[in-house]
Amino acid sequence: MEWxxxxxxxxxxxxxxxSLIIILILILVATFAPLLSPYDPxxxxxxxxxxxxxxxxxxxxxxxxxxxxxxxxxxxxYSLFIGFAVTFTSLTIGIILGAFAxxxxxxxxxxxxxxxxxxxxxxxxxxxxxxxxxxxxxIFSVFLALTLVGWAPFARLIRGVVLSLRELQFVDAAKxxxxxxxxxxxxxxxxxCLPLTxxxxxxxxxxxILSESALSFLGLGVQPPLPTWGSMVSLNRTYxxxxxxxxxxxxxxxxVTVLVFNIIGDxxxxxxxxxxxx
Amino acid sequence: xxxxxxxxFLILCLTLLGITFVTFMLIKTLPGDPVQxxxxxxxxxxxxxxxxxxxxxxxxxxxxxxGYLKFIVTGxxxxxxxxxxxxxxxxxxxxxxxxxxxxAAMLFASLSGILLGTLMAVTRGSILDRLGLLISAGGxxxxxxxxxxxxxxxxxFLIPLLxxxxxxxxxxxxxxxxxxxxxxxxxxxIVRITRSSLLEVLSQPYITTARSKGLTKRKxxxxxxxxxxxxxxxxxxxxDFGSYLNGSVLTETIFGWDGVGRYAVEGIxxxxxxxxxxxxxxxxxxxxxxxxxVDLIYLYLDPRIRVRE
Numbered sequence: 065m066e067w068x069x070x071x072x073x074x075x076x077x078x079x080x081x082x083s084l085i086i087i088l089i090l091i092l093v094a095t096f097a098p099l100l101s102p103y104d105p106x107x108x109x110x111x112x113x114x115x116x117x118x119x120x121x122x123x124x125x126x127x128x129x130x131x132x133x134x135x136x137x138x139x140x141x142y143s144l145f146i147g148f149a150v151t152f153t154s155l156t157i158g159i160i161l162g163a164f165a166x167x168x169x170x171x172x173x174x175x176x177x178x179x180x181x182x183x184x185x186x187x188x189x190x191x192x193x194x195x196x197x198x199x200x201x202x203i204f205s206v207f208l209a210l211t212l213v214g215w216a217p218f219a220r221l222i223r224g225v226v227l228s229l230r231e232l233q234f235v236d237a238a239k240x241x242x243x244x245x246x247x248x249x250x251x252x253x254x255x256x257c258l259p260l261t262x263x264x265x266x267x268x269x270x271x272x273i274l275s276e277s278a279l280s281f282l283g284l285g286v287q288p289p290l291p292t293w294g295s296m297v298s299l300n301r302t303y304x305x306x307x308x309x310x311x312x313x314x315x316x317x318x319x320v321t322v323l324v325f326n327i328i329g330d331x332x333x334x335x336x337x338x339x340x341x342x
Numbered sequence: 343x344x345x346x347x348x349x350x351f352l353i354l355c356l357t358l359l360g361i362t363f364v365t366f367m368l369i370k371t372l373p374g375d376p377v378q379x380x381x382x383x384x385x386x387x388x389x390x391x392x393x394x395x396x397x398x399x400x401x402x403x404x405x406x407x408x409g410y411l412k413f414i415v416t417g418x419x420x421x422x423x424x425x426x427x428x429x430x431x432x433x434x435x436x437x438x439x440x441x442x443x444x445x446a447a448m449l450f451a452s453l454s455g456i457l458l459g460t461l462m463a464v465t466r467g468s469i470l471d472r473l474g475l476l477i478s479a480g481g482x483x484x485x486x487x488x489x490x491x492x493x494x495x496x497x498x499f500l501i502p503l504l505x506x507x508x509x510x511x512x513x514x515x516x517x518x519x520x521x522x523x524x525x526x527x528x529x530x531x532i533v534r535i536t537r538s539s540l541l542e543v544l545s546q547p548y549i550t551t552a553r554s555k556g557l558t559k560r561k562x563x564x565x566x567x568x569x570x571x572x573x574x575x576x577x578x579x580x581x582d583f584g585s586y587l588n589g590s591v592l593t594e595t596i597f598g599w600d601g602v603g604r605y606a607v608e609g610i611x612x613x614x615x616x617x618x619x620x621x622x623x624x625x626x627x628x629x630x631x632x633x634x635x636v637d638l639i640y641l642y643l644d645p646r647i648r649v650r651e
Contacts, residue, residue, distance in 0.1 A: 182360040185633075186626045189588035190606075191364075194622040197610060198371045274485055278592060281487050282610055297488055301596075304491055305499050315488030322483035330479070 073335055080331040083324035090321060094140040101134035105291050114307050124309040126300055132310060135291035136317050142203060142285075142292045143321060146276040147269045150210045155265050157211070158218025159254070165219070166226030167249050176219070183216035189278060196284040206285045210275055214268070221264060222257055229253050259336040267329035270322040277318050293318045346641065354634045358627060365623045366410045372615055419623065420616030422609075429620035432605060437624075439509070440601035443524060443594070444586040446517045451525035451532055452579055458529075459536025464563055466541065474533060481530025486589050490523040490596040507598040520597040524589045528582050535578050539571040573640075580636030584629050 074081045093100055103121075109129035117124040123132035165176035183191070192209040199205035229235065230253060238248045279285045280294025288295055293314040300310035401409070419429040462474040497519060498506035510516040543549065544567050552562045590603035598604070602621055609617030 178360070182357065182364065185357050185361055185630050186364070186622075187584035187587040187629050189591060190622050190625045193591070193606070193610065194365065194368050194619065197613070197615065197618050198368055198373070200373075270483060274483075277485050278487065278588075281485075281592065282595075282607060284610065294485070294487075297485075297491065301491065304495055308495055311488070311491055315485060315492065318485045318488065319480070319483050322485075323480060326479055326483050 070335075073331075077331055079327055083327040083331075086320065086324045087328065090140055090144060090324075093137055094144045097138050097141055101131070101137040103131035103134045105130060105134040105138040106289050114303070116307070117309050123313040124307065126296075126310050127303060127307075132296075132313055135296060136293065136313055139291045139293045139296065139314065139317065140321075142280075142290075143273050143276060143318070145203070146206055146210065147273040147321075147325070149207055150214055150272045150276075151265050151269050153207075154211045154214035155218050155261065155268075157215040159222050159257075159261065161215070162219035162222030163226050163249055163254060163257075166223040167230055167245070167253065169227075173223075177223070180216045180220050180223075183213065184220070186213075188213050189275060192275060192279060193282065193284065196279060201284055201287050203286050206276055206279050209279070209284075210272055214272060218264065218268075221260070225257050225260060226253055229256055263329060263333045263336060266325060266332055270325035270329070273318070273322050273325070347638070350634060350637055354630060357630050361623065361626045361630065362411060362414060363407065365619055365626075366407055368622070369410075369615070369619055370406075372619075414623070419620035422617050423614045424612050424617075429616050432617075433602060433620060433624055436600060436602050436605050439599060440590050440594070440603060443517065443520055443599055443601060444583075444590060446521035447523075447525035447528070447586060447589075448579065449525075450521050451528040454525075455529040455532025456536050456575065459533040460540060460563065460568065462533070463537045463540035463544065464559075471537075474537075478530040478533040481526050481533075484526060486523060486527065487592040487596055489526060490520070490593055493519055493523055494596070507596070509598075509600060520593050520599050523597070524586060524593045527589065528579075528585055531578060531582065532575060536571065536575055539574045540567055543567045543571045577636070577640060580639065581633065583632045583636075587625050587629060 074084075107130060109125075112121070112125045112129040112131075114127055115121050115125040115129075121131050121133065123136060125131055126135070161176050161180075165173040165180075186194075192213045195209040195212055196205050199208065226249075235248060235252060238252050243252070276285060277292070277294035277297075280292040281298040283295070283298065285294060286292045288299060296314035297311050300307070303310050417430055419433070421428055422432065425432075458474055458478075462471045465471055494506050497504045504519050505516050506519075508516060540563075544563070549562060549567055552566050553559070557566075587603075590599075590601060591606055592603070593599065594601045594604035595607045602625065606618060606621040606625075608614070609621065
């Protein structure tokens with residue numbers, strides 16, 4: 065029954081189905097990057113400097129003769145890894161802290177809320193920049209900076225939902241039959257937050273990927289010569305007019321990836337709860 | 343009303359204090375000597391000695407933080423490693439440029455967002471509506487820096503209409519590309535919220551009343567519905583100020599706009615820590631302050647809050 069409903073929903077929204085397929089392709093591309101990329105993404109080749117897109121180099125080559133398609137393919141690894149890893153980690157932290165704050169109330173709540181508000185008081189990219197300059201640049205520093213910034217909105221959301229759920233009758237019922245507070249929180253209250261959590265997580269993956277590309281663009285992410293989409297745009301900026309393909313393709317890769325995750329998130333929201341306002 | 347203001351003001355002060363604590367912790371985790379991380383390598387010896395006495399790692403933690411606060415309150419954010427100028431002076435000179443850009447971007451985003459969103463809500467389900475939804479989904483997913491470069495390529499090089507970068511003598515034409523780049527993400531959100539907020543208002547009974555009274559659809563939408571739909575839109579515009587600060591870092595770099603964002607990026611490139619930390623601190627402080635103002639405007643706009651308080 066549930067499956068039929070989902071299939072019907074997909075039939076009515078061809079964009080969603082397309083997005084799902086694109087995400088699947090992206091994951092496969094990232095996983096099998098060494099097999100799929102036609103050239104070595106790091107190999108400097110002085111015989112193929114600044115080639116425009118052609119059959120042998122579909123996306124052209126850059127100023128060091130490296131194949132752009134191969135670099136875009138490998139770049140998918142960093143973007144997807146950051147998108148999934150940061151969402152998973154910051155969501156876990158956000159759920160745990162938000163749930164305890166909302167359920168226990170009192171002093172725990174006050175302390176956690178103050179920290180959340182403080183994190184949200186910073187413009188997110190600015191804080192991520194501040195954190196990543198204190199770390200040696202690389203994928204781990206991007207991961208840490210975005211996680212430290214990203215957990216707070218999740219925690220605030222979960223806290224709010226738990227606050228309202230704990231007043232409902234099924235919680236009283238669970239208490240009456242002698243469930244422990246932890247059991248009530250994790251087995252009775254949190255499962256009810258699940259639909260909301262899924263929606264928010266899927267909407268956030270895209271924004272984390274965007275932030276990663278911005279940090280890479282600023283030189284704070286994975287360091288060249290390793291290929292990330294953001295750093296490819298940044299390093300090839302000087303060739304904007306003479307060789308626009310060096311910039312257009314990595315940028316399109318970012319946009320398509322973020323777009324498909326956003327479309328999935330939007331449609332999940334409509335599917336799970338049309339009245340949800342985010 | 344007054345107690346509400348007082349409470350908000352108290353929260354504002356506490357948040358500002360909290361922000362300094364976070365930047366203090368960041369400065370302490372910087373590689374190298376935190377004292378130099380704060381005031382710069384080329385500071386005079388006696389200043390270094392003075393700061394070290396107040397902030398040095400041989401002092402207890404609370405004492406160090408107090409020293410840092412004292413340092414900031416006197417209006418000092420340290421000295422750039424690279425230019426040896428005071429970070430405060432640089433920020434003062436550049437923040438007006440950033441405000442000019444942010445204001446233009448906000449204006450662009452609000453006008454285009456509300457206009458498109460209204461048209462979409464009125465023609466719900468039409469091709470325009472679907473196209474608008476697609477465009478706004480794209481606008482949210484665009485990397486700002488890439489959009490900036492693409493617009494520059496199209497409107498400055500391929501069709502040479504606009505200057506590619508720089509600020510000229512302050513002519514408005516230099517503002518067009520950077521402002522639309524900076525505003526596009528925000529515009530995409532405003533389109534969505536305008537559309538959904540207006541659709542909700544349009545389904546209210548008083549709209550049916552107005553229509554059955556014989557008012558034209560245009561009049562009902564513009565005079566009755568839009569006015570009531572405006573509140574969530576204004577909130578969004580105000581609270582989105584952080585995205586302009588985030589975006590200005592990228593936009594100003596691309597368009598050579600001499601503002602705070604580009605200043606921060608130059609600081610990052612040169613590992614000029616006082617510059618980066620000073621910008622983060624001031625940027626966050628501005629953000630908090632703007633949110634405080636939005637709260638007050640909201641209080642003024644929505645009588646329901648006043649009654650509840």
